[in-house]
Each structure stands twice: as structure tokens, then as C-alpha cells.
Amino acid sequence: MYKITTHPILEIPKSEKVTFQFDGHIIEAKKGFTIAAALHQAGFPVHSHSLRNRKRSLECGIGKCGACEMLVDGQVKRICITLVDEVKEVKEIPHDYRPDIIEYAKNEPIDVYKTQVVIVGAGPAGLAAREILREYGIDNLVVDNNSKIGGQFLMQTHQFFFFEKEKKYGGMRGFDIAQTLAGANHEGIFLNSTVWDILEGGRIAVKEISTDRT
Ligand code: FES
Structure with missing residues (x-):
């Protein structure tokens, strides 16, 4: 290579x-x-x-x-x-590898956000869902484990097909569509974050991967 x-x-x-x-x-x-x-x-x-x-x-x-x-x-x-x-x-991970068990302190500070909808994944579907929810004024948060928004859009260096031109995103490259869909305001999009539990009472637990902050 x-x-x-x-x-x-x-x-x-x-x-x-x-x-x-x-x-x-x-x-x-x-x-x-x-x-x-x-x-x-x-x-x-x-x-x-x-x-x-x-x-x-x-x-x-x-x-x-x-x-x-x-x-x-x-x-x-x-x-x-x-x-x-x-x-x-x-x-290389040895075949007998066992991860360390980390004990989290019970009083470790956590950030709490209230919202109506949580979208998992800031790819094409997630960003499109966010755009529609915002149009209707519905609170939402987006969680994605990557460091950039766009998901599969980021792989699309080609321009979208000609017959799509009259539609909203025809002629644009995938990574530009991701930015356009997300708009200038990325508030409420949590990157480098993963959903690790769904809890009773309409709650989910999200971890910021690099800091382990919840
Ligand atoms: S090859 Fe890296 S996650 Fe699939």
C-alpha cells in the first residue's frame, strides 16, 4: 500500500x-x-x-x-x-484479554439534559430527522460516536446524481450535504459520544468516549 x-x-x-x-x-x-x-x-x-x-x-x-x-x-x-x-x-488483543473493571464513584458528577427526542447517529438519516424536528420546533439531541457529523456522507466525494438536481441536494458532494443538513448551529449534537444504556423513565445514558464523562 x-x-x-x-x-x-x-x-x-x-x-x-x-x-x-x-x-x-x-x-x-x-x-x-x-x-x-x-x-x-x-x-x-x-x-x-x-x-x-x-x-x-x-x-x-x-x-x-x-x-x-x-x-x-x-x-x-x-x-x-x-x-x-x-x-x-x-x-494485537490477546485471545484471553479481559478488560479491567472500572468502579465508578457514585457521586461522580454527571451532566443532565432534558429533551423530547434523542437521535442516535449524526449520519444522513439522523441529520435529516433533526432538520425535520427543528422545523416543527421539537426539542432533540443527536448522539454520535464519531468525531465529525455526516456518517456515510463523509465517504461520498462524488456529486449526487443529475436527476436529483431539481431536488434539494442534487449536484452536491456528500460531505457538503452533511454540513448543509446540520446548518451552522451544531448545538445539541454530541460527537465522540455513545449511548450505553436505556433506563426506565424515558432516560438514556450517554458517555463521552475520550473523557468517560457521563
Ligand atoms: S474495519 Fe474498523 S470498524 Fe470495521
């Missing part, structure tokens, strides 16, 4: 070099790129092994399937969406 330096649509970021350890090797990468990209470019496309020792690599490549999970500085992360930026060490 080699790294492209130009792209007809997307800007390739020129960023500083970083390194991390993998399996006794020092891997060089550029800030802003994913661990998966760095490992592939360094010639290490195998990230795990099946119980029968078959080699495994990426599957979806967009953070949805979990096939690329590795131990990143001791935490299980999907390397196809985890940036190399501050990473020190990446390891």
Missing part, C-alpha cells in the same frame, strides 16, 4: 510526523491519519488472528464493524477511525 499525495477532491493534510510502537517496530505516521493507515503503509496489514490463527485485517474501514479493534495504549479501539496523534503503543 502506498500513500497518495494528491486527490482530485479532498485536501491531503500536510502534518507533522509522529511515531508509535507496534509489535517491536517503530511505526512512522503523520498526525491526522488513522492507525490503520499508518500500519498498512508500514507493511503491517494484519491486525488480529482468529482462534484458528487466520490473519485478520480491516473489514468496513469506517468504524462500524469492530473487526479492526486493537489495544491502543491499553484501551480497545477501532484503529480504522482512531488517529495516530498522541498514540504511543498499539498491540
Whole structure:
């Protein structure tokens, strides 16, 4: 695998070099790129092994399937969406791996929000639902575990089809549609956050992934 330096649509970021350890090797990468990209470019496309020792690599490549999970500085992360930026060490997850059980302090502060609707996922459907709810003045919050809005729109570098032109988003590129749908005000969109429990009384528990804040 080699790294492209130009792209007809997307800007390739020129960023500083970083390194991390993998399996006794020092891997060089550029800030802003994913661990998966760095490992592939360094010639290490195998990230795990099946119980029968078959080699495994990426599957979806967009953070949805979990096939690329590795131990990143001791935490299980999907390397196809985890940036190399501050990473020190990446390891294959051992077959007998058991995560540490974290005891949460009962009086740990939590943020409480009241809303009428919670939309899980800031992709095409989630953003479209948010737009309609806002038109009708219905309170809503959007929760997405990615660091950017758009979901599958972010993969769409092409312009939407010609026969869609008379419709609202015809002729636009997918990532531009995501921004247009969300509007300038991203208030109420929680990125890097995952829904981890649905509780009685119409409540849900949401965790901010990088800080573990609830
Ligand atoms: S390859 Fe599917 S989540 Fe990374």
C-alpha cells in the first residue's frame, strides 16, 4: 500500500510526523491519519488472528464493524477511525484479554439534559430527522460516536446524481450535504459520544468516549 499525495477532491493534510510502537517496530505516521493507515503503509496489514490463527485485517474501514479493534495504549479501539496523534503503543488483543473493571464513584458528577427526542447517529438519516424536528420546533439531541457529523456522507466525494438536481441536494458532494443538513448551529449534537444504556423513565445514558464523562 502506498500513500497518495494528491486527490482530485479532498485536501491531503500536510502534518507533522509522529511515531508509535507496534509489535517491536517503530511505526512512522503523520498526525491526522488513522492507525490503520499508518500500519498498512508500514507493511503491517494484519491486525488480529482468529482462534484458528487466520490473519485478520480491516473489514468496513469506517468504524462500524469492530473487526479492526486493537489495544491502543491499553484501551480497545477501532484503529480504522482512531488517529495516530498522541498514540504511543498499539498491540494485537490477546485471545484471553479481559478488560479491567472500572468502579465508578457514585457521586461522580454527571451532566443532565432534558429533551423530547434523542437521535442516535449524526449520519444522513439522523441529520435529516433533526432538520425535520427543528422545523416543527421539537426539542432533540443527536448522539454520535464519531468525531465529525455526516456518517456515510463523509465517504461520498462524488456529486449526487443529475436527476436529483431539481431536488434539494442534487449536484452536491456528500460531505457538503452533511454540513448543509446540520446548518451552522451544531448545538445539541454530541460527537465522540455513545449511548450505553436505556433506563426506565424515558432516560438514556450517554458517555463521552475520550473523557468517560457521563
Ligand atoms: S474495519 Fe470495521 S470498524 Fe474498523
